[in-house]
Amino acid sequence: MDNIILNMNLMLIALIIIIFFLLVMTIGYLIGKRHRKQEALAEKREKTAGTLTGAMLALLGFMLAISLSMADSKFQQRRELVLDEANAISTSMLRAQAIGGVHGTEIARLLENYTRLRLEFFAAGEDRTRLKKVYEQTQILQKSIWDHVSAIVQSAPTPISSLLLSSLNEVFDLGTARRWVLEVRIPPYVIKLLLVFSLLSMGTVGYYFGICGVYHPVFSGLLFVALTFIILLIVDLDRPRSGYIKPEQSPLTWLIEEEKSAGASAR
Template sequence: MNFAVESLLLAGGLFLAMLAGMEAGRRIWLHRSLLDPEKSRQGTGIVEGAVFGLLGLLVAFTFSGAAGRYDARRVQIVDEANSIGTAWLRLDLLPADVQPPLRDFFREYLDLRIDLFRRGLLDESARAGLVRQAELQDMIWKRAQAGIAEDGRTHVATLVTPALNEMFDIATARTTATQMHVPNIILLLLCALAILCSILAGSAMAIPEGRNWLHMTGFAAMLSLTVLVTFDLEFPRRGFIRLDAADQPLFELRESLKSPQATGEFKQ
């Protein structure tokens, strides 16, 4: 099932569960008020304040963490584009006979990196892509080191080797970042706490004459939407919030690698 559909079902399920919780809270209060009208609300304010405060803290924590990881992934995309572009330009320092195969490897490597993240690292083909990525990194490194040894100039090694290291390091960092999410137990706790707060809210809003549908649906809808957005921020390649626009620096870099003038491969 599509992740966007799953997240919508989750938000919809939470919305309905919260409405049910508020209805349950209302009926609990009605039952207590029939037994003892004077004490039906005594002593509940402190507990309600503490639980709602905890809910607010948990919502802020999960949303802020998801938004921070989303922004970090955007920055990493730019960092990777810059590192690959820098390494590409420094290939000009290597002997001319070493450059053509290295540039072909670079193009394939960049295509692979773009494809991996566009399809998602959870895709079944991602494992094979990561294996191929490691092979390309190994081939780029070995051919570059052979070119450095052939050239023999110290400044070539000083400039080329760190650029390749940075290119490989940011690839590892981006791959690892896709696996960093808020623990599932916290997300489950958030949903459970939202339902508990719904029960308390239903009890607090209860009146014998009827239900306050505006407040009930408003509270459930806003909290459900907040959870939906938080989930999408945690998985920005799969839901409604997408990182596709942030990939533009990589696409622009790939376009520039097609041009001989942009790559240093000038025709004679």
């Protein structure tokens, strides 16, 4: 239930947010307009409302900046881990090829399959059944790779075999790290707090318009759209598997293409 907002369609989220903004601002405007009729206190309330509105919008801007920073930092972390994993796999492949022999050649081949599986891991999206299958295949492949590297280390413990062991450790660790960063999201209470504070701010703006006796539909519309787009951006960045903005998987794709080219040249 906590993630119901995060898992809704973005256009539906936008529609709901704008409707609530309009509703809350209208209520605030009507209350402000009613208070304006009390002429004895109208001027004092107008000054107070102006100060409060400015403070609320400043705090809202701060909250938006914090939330966007949280979402963006997680997004950047996901991007960097893709590159780190591709580099670690590439290094392991080169070391396995340098060792050669039955085990080294087989490790290089298995790592190529492992790279394809890493792409499948991301392409699975939110499909839990497909993800479970990928996890199981990954564990099987990791065990096969580890069996071969163990055989190399036991039969011929050399500096390069130790380096291969180290780089494969890094490959598997990065696989776990990528799984973790794709599962971890912004805490739901942060999004809830942001939405509640946005509504309170719109109500305050509406009240200020009412107490001043002037409604600004263009300004209100621009404020609604800008604020809604920023909230949608935060939500979308926090959807690494299903959002419109996803971390690029190009480094892994390039690695597979390079291996294909190398294989074709060898023939």
